[in-house]
Amino acid sequence: MNVTCEKCQQTLTLREGVFICEACGFHLPAQAVCPDCLQPLNVLKACGAVDYFCPQGHGLISKKE
Ligand SMILES: [Zn+2]
Ligand SMILES: [Zn+2]
Incomplete structure (x- = not known):
């Protein structure tokens, strides 16, 4: 990209x-995208960490950056 x-x-x-x-x-x-389906991810912010959740059913995708 x-x-x-x-x-x-x-x-x-x-x-x-x-x-x-x-x-x-x-x-x-x-815009973070799911590595499996390349759809935009929903962002979940909790406890100072940011996680990404695939709305297409691929679950939580944690980015370690
Ligand atoms: Zn420039
Ligand atoms: Zn996905």
Whole structure:
């Protein structure tokens, strides 16, 4: 997946769930997707941790980043 900066059209770097433009510093929150079905995940926040839940039945997907 290639995402480009809406300001300068550089390819964004994905870092800790955020797309970052190295050229101008533009930040874009990344949408987490299920590795099995590639559908957008629901975000569950509990106890300071963030977990992702697949609405298509693939269950909890924990990101360790
Ligand atoms: Zn940029
Ligand atoms: Zn899934």
